[in-house]
Amino acid sequence: MAVRPQHMHDGGIVERRLRPIYDWLDNGNNKKALQEAEKVLKKSPSLQAARALKALALFRLGKRTQAHALLDELAAEKLSDDTTLQAMTISYRESQQLHKVCELYESAVKVEPLNEELHSHLFMSYVRVGDYRSQQRAAMALYKFAPKNPYYFWAVMSIVLQAKTSEDATKRGILLSLAQRMVDNFITENKMEAEQEARLYIMILELQEKWEDILKFIESPLYSQLVPGSSAQACIPYLKKLGQWRRLNLLCKDLLWDNQDRWDYYLPYFDSVFQLMKEGEGEGEGSADDTAEKCHEFICQLVESMTSGRTLRGPYLARLELWKRLSESGDPTSLLGSGVALCVQYLRVFANKPCAVPDLRPYMAMLPQKERQEQSRDFLTCLGFEEKSEPETTMDVQRHISCLAAWRLAAAPMTAEECLELANTLRTHYLRSFSKGLLTATLTEFCATDGYGILAAHHYFYAAMQQKSTAPVVEALCLLELVLSHSPANFHVKLLLVHLYHFLGNAYAADSIYQRLETKHVQLVSLGWLHAARVSTACAPSRALQLLAATAGFYTHHAKDSVEHLTYAYKYGTFEKLVELRAWGSRLEACVWGGIAARDRALNTLLAGPAPLLHAPAAPLPESPADNRDLNVIVSFEPPEYQDPDLKERTFDQELAYLRLKDALLSSIALCIECSDSRPLEERRRQYEELKTCIDAFSEAMEKCKQKYSVKERISISTPFPSRIFAFVNSPVPYRELYYEGVLMVGALAVGDIKEAQERCSNVSALTATAPELLRPHLATDDWLLRDTLETLANYLEFIGIINCLLGVCNELVAPASTKKSKKKANQSPDEIKTTEHLNKLNETVQSSITFLEEAFEKLPLHRYESNLEKEFSKLTIDKQFGVCPVETKLQNGRQDMITEIQNLLKRKSQCLKSLIH
């Protein structure tokens, strides 16, 4: 963030002297900035602005104590110089001491009570800490001597926010009527002058549910003066609230005559028709549509009114919507005929557009399943196509693909053989397009033909799932890589590739494509499930660490930035957005994926980080957790009976349960470490008690989750793989007991309960000793189960990382590094010697576990690679070269890189363990 204030007051010497300091700070060279500041201070030691900038430079150099001392000193001087105050504000903001900014400006306005700028900074300082009452006070004080509209509405908004957050209904009512009165007065005095002020007024009326008043206001000359040309549209929600269906109906019809493609007018129109139908006999006045017949007639008129030129989808889709709504309460066929026929008709008109299938998808579910399946071929044949048709133009290719896709959405699922046959046919279509010059993709635009490849990949996948064989998946991967190499912009293909490489358990191959998606910023949140969340389960911890660090970076950055956006919203008077921005900030803070990523990162660091230090995430678990995943990004071509409307909610619940488990585990480890440091025994005991509660909670939750999450989710091509909670709680290795005994072993040792520590230690040893035997039957011999095997192993690797860390802590407890080795042995009591023996035993057991793991990774099944794509390609009579299909190499290298990484890492762990033996 730039440090330099936007307006420097003092155009003279001071500014000239400060300029180099600002330059260095803005360039990130804080050391130079500090030197420069000191140079200026030599000449004028009391220059406040220079001291404030020095403090900022010190803070950014990590010299917090010095920085804060300087800031405190300055604060005591009762400043009012804007340059100094702003520099101090930045320091406080960066050190998350926002309340100090409030204090700073509180005393500044005392020095200069009529300084508008200082008052407005004071207001913003309250905004940053969310102190609405003080905001109100500051805004009113400002308005009194600088009577400008924005200040007045800052005060109004601050009252509204107090009302919104008040739990006391009476208080809320009083606050809202106060806010309303304040605006009413302004309106009477003819002082309202901006659109956003009008919107704030509507917001206040909405919160009081005064729908009538809102309508009156919207219809007033003032509203159309402030918000020109939108009154009609603005009435819609309130007419609905008031149940004025007849008026709503006429209004929407009017709007639709001029905007036949606006879905946001159709929906309230339909609402009004169906309400009027329910109400029955109306007054009959006007030409409101109060029957399905009239509604249909209106839609037909819209269709007919479309003159030459563009055919709009609106009226056609409206007919489908009418069918759908009628089918919910009765039989639409007498009026509209068969639903399948209507859908087919839609396809016939719009099949040349890529949106035809996405448009139809939501309406497939309304069709009676039997009828839909029986007549599904109508979708394929309505334009004269069949599976093997060979369209000659790109337009016809798009039509063919739309018809094929709609047919598959409508039809009954096929057998594996049928899927394979169709996939092969589609692949042939794709290959044929080469020789026909139908591949029109460029670096930045993809083309219709890609659709053959995508649809083929989906069907290869369906076949694979039925046959429990990876061969069709490999076939899909080869084809998709070919499509991508000729259509590098096609992100649908990239998404499928990432997902399918993960399906085979190959994180590195997936990563090669993921990087080409160039996901960043907020996409790290919405698309984290696709890749970043899978990498550590596929045993690629160092790449996982990189991805998780990038994710964490996004959240940290946002946490620092988000309050600033609120100040912008006040500055520009966009009050509606203010509420939205606040909610958005909390939604990101409460992100479950963000929580998992932070914990996954901490646990991965224990395993694969440069030093096995625990960086427990500072942020506590969110109170109202938020699901920010975008699960619609991969397109599905499965029929409606496979659609799973609860999937998002259900998988979110699983992710949340997993987050809670991992949080409890990580908190326990953190407590272990805390109660083993040099704090007094009394405090340690307190920590130990806390540790017991924490690990008990973990243990109980593990048990509950084991019962709740026993049946794995169905795997589909477009949704996340089953949550990690399944493999974790159902693991053959008893993690509940292992972690329970493990952390309590450390705790007991830390408070000197030697006997208990020894007992727990031998329990962990015994449990660890059996782990290899328990894991062995779960190691795949066939590549079909490789992904599951890797996840099982990843969980065990996580244990290796944790137990290593715990043994390190124990080592510090029994033989602190500060004492010399020779001394240690000599001074040990018999009890201490026994403890050391127990720990050595556990250490050796973990080491043999590591040997087992090394062998297990060596023996992982190879990916089978059989594809006849290259052969098929060579049959084409074109001079294009196939090039080398990268799939085989990617799979082999990915596997080898993973094994090498894990073995190196295990070697390091083993060496580390050996160094702890005494």
Next chain:
Amino acid sequence: MTTIRPFTCEDMLKFNNVNLDPLTETYGLSFYTQYLAHWPEYFQVAESPSGEIMGYIMGKAEGHGENWHGHVTALTVSPDYRRLGLAATLMNILEDVSEKKKAYFVDLFVRVSNKVAINMYKNLGYIVYRTVLEYYSGDPDEDAYDMRKACSRDVNKKSVIPVTHPVRPEDVD
């Protein structure tokens, strides 16, 4: 078939099917929130009946005196919803807002290589006002066209008299 509504923060979680397109930049969060906080009426989204984001437009109003104008910062349509006239619909909205704000003209920058977009803007009445040299950084840097269309307030269409010599990015105000 479209719902046109103001872009909201939550749309950022579902705009992947638009933003994964290589010509659409995904900016840092604060870039979007700044536009939302400053020019909410200029940030509109087109949504399909099933709730998918079909495209969006992001813009602002800036400049002094006769340079007061609407600016298109980003206009993007998902590949699945192209050739439906959506870009024109969104541009219309931005022009309407600019008219209401009494702007003199609307302008935008486009890569000189982006023939499809340039043609579309020409069809919507935009002219190439000037060339901005090496406006887009990359390997190699690419020039931009600064395209303009006059609003009704600019009665004499002064704002759309092309400048014949190219300018450097730092000279663009």
